[in-house]
Amino acid sequence: MTSPGDDDSQAPPVPSAGNDLGKRKRNSRACDRCHRNACKCSPGIEGVPCTRCEEQGITCTYNRPSKRRGPPPRRSRVDSDATTAAQQPLPEPEAPDDSEPGATPVQFDADEDDQGSPPALPVQPPDAPLPEWLYNFTVKHQDIESLLDVFYQSCYVLRPYFHWPTFQSQVQQSLYRLDRGFFAVTMSVCALASGRLHNGMPVPESPHPLRLEAVPLFTACYSAAMGAIPSDLMDIEIQDRYQMMKAKAILGSCCLQNGDLKRAITHLGDYTTLLSISGFNIESNWPTNISERERQERRRLFWGAYQQDQYISHSFGFISRIREAKTSVKYPAEVFDDVDITETGILQRPDKVSFLRGWNFCTDLYRLLQYLDDTFKTHQQFTRDEPGSAVSSLLSRLRSPKNFSSEMLHLISDLHAELPDELKRVKAITGDPQSDRYGLIAANILITTQTLKMVLNVTGTKVH
Known part of the structure; x- marks a missing residue:
């Protein structure tokens, strides 16, 4: 029913929901930077710098071409709801990839904190764009x-x-x-x-x-x-x-x-x-x-x-x-000084003692410690009717060969004996980096060796 004085031939009034939608469409185009980073653009009005660009101190641009959004049949029905919208270019969403395929314009609400659908994957989080680090x-x-x-x-x-x-x-x-x-x-x-x-x-x-x-x-x-x-x-x-x-x-x-x-x-x-x-x-x-x-x-x-x-x-x-x-990964070369490493090769100095020899020895000790961890795990008590007990029993037999601990101890002693004297003596700091590093490595070797011996002791092998 029409009000008195209305022409019956006049187009029916646009519903209030449609009016609200028309108001909200004005804020539906992201600037080039927010579009590229798939992030929220506010206010999102061409000609008005957005908040993110102002905070970063960069020019806010809208240079990319506008594209029509969504399937044409769906868009046509929406445009027919407002006579003025039919003669204007259709607004573009905040970011073309930010909506589900086939999403309708009614889902877009610029007045809410969450604009549109969740962004499509993959997404580069906007808060830490690496190229803009200063x-x-x-x-x-x-x-x-x-x-x-x-x-x-x-x-x-x-x-x-x-x-x-x-x-x-x-x-x-x-x-x-x-x-x-x-x-x-x-x-x-x-x-x-x-x-x-x-x-x-x-x-x-x-x-x-x-x-x-x-x-x-x-x-x-x-x-x-x-x-x-x-x-x-x-x-x-x-x-x-x-x-x-x-x-x-x-x-x-x-x-x-x-x-x-x-x-x-x-x-x-x-x-x-x-x-x-x-x-x-x-x-x-x-x-x-x-x-x-x-x-x-x-x-x-x-x-x-x-x-x-x-x-x-x-x-x-x-x-x-x-x-x-x-x-x-191979061990690092045991050079006396870093100047002995060139762009293409290594200069060896057999008459010099490299602290990296002791450093690599510590790596050997930690590798043995890791293996002992696995071996010690198999010695833990388990009940045969528990899940996984059959596998635990097998691993216990495989990882605990006879004389394993004693052989490991002898190996450690032999390798330690082969080290140069400079890497065996813990000395006071003198202020000379080349000399002090020997004492520091010697201390590290001593501590790590004692740790390994204690672990061997826990497994049941007599160290002394």
Whole structure:
């Protein structure tokens, strides 16, 4: 029924729901950046800069061509509901991929917080677009170089993850300002060095000029490293994965040094995740065009993180996440100094003692410890009527050959006897990095060997 005075030939009035829809359509086109990142664009009106672009300080553009949305028959019926809409270009949704196939315009509500359907997969989360990372750090460059010296003197011998002349040169050139992955690594190194200063690690200059600033420096560097690493590891670009793996391994050392075991295993868990998705545990998966220096760095990182994983597992009872049986990575070359590693090869110095020989010996010990873990598991009591008891019984027989423990003990003794005297004597810190690293490695060998002997003792073998 029409009201008095209405013409019967007039088109029927548009329903109120239709009117609301017409108002909401004005906010249905995302800018080019939000469209590319599949994120919410507000206000989403061409000619008006959106909130995200203003926050990032970039130009908000609508240069991509408009496209008609949805199946034509469905669109035609919707357009017929409003006479004015039939003569105008159809609005485009916030992001073409953000709606289910065949979704109708009625589902779009710009006044609600959740605009449209859930975005189609895969989606790049909009909050951490890697290409837009910008350097923003307040620690002085000279302080960073000073912390690098502390790392080299006190930490490098146990975490030799760098070809040092190359790494030092890159930091001196402030390349950390230009590369997100390298920035994360540099900050993690500075955080570990700051922690050592705070804990009173002996260094040549005592007290060190930065000793009183160690705590704020640690906080700043650790936070900066964490801020440079995306919270979602899948957001890390392929070319950045190696640097982020290295940063995570060093951050794990930072937390372990501070007694924060939960964060330590979290960082190492992230490292293991990146290792797995990159196939880093298989050397043949590494890029074929890397130099000898880069190859040696990768070997050191892999086995260094393996040592740390085994140390945490055996010292604190956590599960081990890096299995030696699943790896195919060679030990790093036992060079006297990193300058002996060139782009294409290794310079051997038979008359010099490499601290990496002792470092590799520690890897041997941790591999034996991991095997003993498996063997010790089979010695645990189990009931024959329990599920899995048959397999447990078989594994117990396979992993417990006669004289296994005594043979392992003899092997350890023989390998230790073959080490140079420099790697057997624990000495006081002198301030000379080349000399001090022998004493630090000797201490590490002593502790790890005693740990292995204690585990052998638990399995029932008499050590002495």
